[in-house]
Amino acid sequence: MRVLVFSSHPHDEEFLTRANADHGHELVFVESRLRESVARLARGFEAICAFVNDDLSEPVLRALHDEGVRHIALRSAGFNHVDLDAARALGFTVARVPAYSPYAVAEHTVAMILALNRKIYRSYNRVRDGNFALDGLMGFDLHERTVGIVGTGKIGERVASVLSGFGCTLLGYDPYPNPAAIELGVEYVDLAELFSRSDVVTLHTPLTPETHHLIDAETLSTMKDGVMIINTSRGALVDTVAVIDGLKSGKVGYLGLDVYEEEEELFFENLSDRMITDDVFSRLLTFPNVMVTGHQAFFTEEAMTDIAETTMANLTAFEQGTPSGNEL
Ligand code: NAI
Numbered sequence: 001m002r003v004l005v006f007s008s009h010p011h012d013e014e015f016l017t018r019a020n021a022d023h024g025h026e027l028v029f030v031e032s033r034l035r036e037s038v039a040r041l042a043r044g045f046e047a048i049c050a051f052v053n054d055d056l057s058e059p060v061l062r063a064l065h066d067e068g069v070r071h072i073a074l075r076s077a078g079f080n081h082v083d084l085d086a087a088r089a090l091g092f093t094v095a096r097v098p099a100y101s102p103y104a105v106a107e108h109t110v111a112m113i114l115a116l117n118r119k120i121y122r123s124y125n126r127v128r129d130g131n132f133a134l135d136g137l138m139g140f141d142l143h144e145r146t147v148g149i150v151g152t153g154k155i156g157e158r159v160a161s162v163l164s165g166f167g168c169t170l171l172g173y174d175p176y177p178n179p180a181a182i183e184l185g186v187e188y189v190d191l192a193e194l195f196s197r198s199d200v201v202t203l204h205t206p207l208t209p210e211t212h213h214l215i216d217a218e219t220l221s222t223m224k225d226g227v228m229i230i231n232t233s234r235g236a237l238v239d240t241v242a243v244i245d246g247l248k249s250g251k252v253g254y255l256g257l258d259v260y261e262e263e264e265e266l267f268f269e270n271l272s273d274r275m276i277t278d279d280v281f282s283r284l285l286t287f288p289n290v291m292v293t294g295h296q297a298f299f300t301e302e303a304m305t306d307i308a309e310t311t312m313a314n315l316t317a318f319e320q321g322t323p324s325g326n327e328l
Contacts, residue, residue: 001319002026003073004042006034007051009268011304012075016049019308023316033264039063047071047315052078052295053264058086065090071318075311078234079328080207087328095314095326099154100298100306106158108297109202109232112256116228116291117142136288140199143167148198150174150191150214151205151233152181159202160184171198174205195219200228207234217242226253232297235261240280247287255290258297267294 005016008029020027028045032038034054042048042064050056050072061083064072072087074096087094115121118139126133146169149156157180160170164184172178172186173194182188195201201223205211215229216239229252231238240261246252260266262278276282284290298307310326317324 001047001315002028002045003047003049003315004045005029005049006032006038006054007268011299012051015304015308016075016311019305019312023312025312025315025319034060036060036063040067042069043067045069047073047318049073049075049311049315051268052076052081053267054081055264056082056087058083061086061090061092065092071095071315073311073314073318075307078206080234080236082328084328093318094328095318095324096328097307097310097314098326100310101300101303102154102158104300104303105155105204105232105297106162107300108258108293109155109159109204109230110162112230112232112258112291112293113142113147113200113202113228116230116254116256116289121291122288144169145199146171146197147200147202148173148194149181149186150194150201150203152178152186153204155232156202156204157181157184159204160186191219192222195222196224198227199224200230202230203233203237205233205237207236212236213239213242215239215243217245220246220251223251225251227251228254228256230256232256232258235259235263240284244280244283247290253289255284255287256292257284257290258293259295260284260292263295 003025005027008031013029016027030041034050036059039060048069070092072092072094077097079096082094119137123137144167147163148171149159150173152172152174157178160181161184163170170186171194172181172188173191177188214237220242243252243255247255314324314326
């Protein structure tokens with residue numbers, strides 16, 4: 001089957017091509033992010049493969065449909081960027097990669113907690129500059145600190161597993177408590193209690209209308225002064241403007257983001273020769289206690305292999321008219 005792969009980078013081409021050896025699809029890779037103006041590139045392709053910042057809103061889906069596309073293979077777990085109602089109405093099948101190495105995102109989450117706490121990013125630069133002074137680098141023992149995990153699915157559970165090894169007190173909030181997390185020592189509480197008791201709040205929920213701006217001015221006001229907030233899930237879980245106010249007042253003591261509300265215009269590209277016009281994002285980068293990575297939490301060899309293999313299996317299932325079980 002002919003498949004057009006949008007938002008393709010050399011690593012996507014490498015892993016998808018390797019996984020395709022067992023499937024024999026004709027893959028065509030384009031760097032362009034999917035949006036309405038480029039949907040016509042899909043003419044003659046029965047399927048497209050899309051990533052997290054591709055636009056799969058109703059007008060784009062309609063344009064793809066007009067070009068003859070019938071299947072959308074998401075190479076991501078999250079699907080908040082797809083208008084599923086419109087996709088169904090147009091007769092598309094949409095499949096995703098519901099599970100891949102949860103260790104990748106969980107380990108990046110813990111890396112952010114440790115790097116922010118011990119200011120590794122600052123000491124790295126200082127030492128390279130011949131500055132061995134310790135002022136401003138003091139951290140805290142994670143041992144016996146309280147970490148609130150919002151969303152205790154596959155990734156949240158792994159975060160709990162790693163942090164239990166540090167001797168943290170673990171609180172969890174999830175509408176569907178996970179027995180494995182309870183086994184790891186997670187105490188389920190309501191969201192208000194989790195926010196008020198946690199030294200570190202880490203987000204592992206999908207982005208839905210319910211979780212949009214889960215962290216905003218109101219919820220921040222209920223948290224401990226100097227709280228650490230980590231978001232490796234989806235940018236819009238956090239109201240960035242409110243969190244900037246929290247950083248300015250000292251309410252937020254540390255902020256680690258792998259995702260950002262308006263990341264579509266920034267992430268996955270080398271913009272080092274250009275001016276960043278997003279003033280909110282630029283403001284974030286001025287704080288010494290903020291660390292941002294560019295949506296790289298998933299980016300391990302194991303996760304990329306899982307993603308590519310499941311994506312290819314989803315495409316083959318569509319071609320053969322048999323459900324893969326990963327359809328939305
Ligand atoms: P999962 O589906 O295994 O777990 C999500 C959990 O969130 C479930 O237990 C669910 O019950 C819970 N949940 C749903 N609504 C909730 C709410 N209102 N409040 C609290 N919990 C709620 O998903 P998984 O694999 O653990 O992934 C979590 C998120 O991580 C994904 O939705 C995705 O947005 C993000 N992600 C980020 C990546 C990155 O590279 N930064 C890569 C992969 C996933």
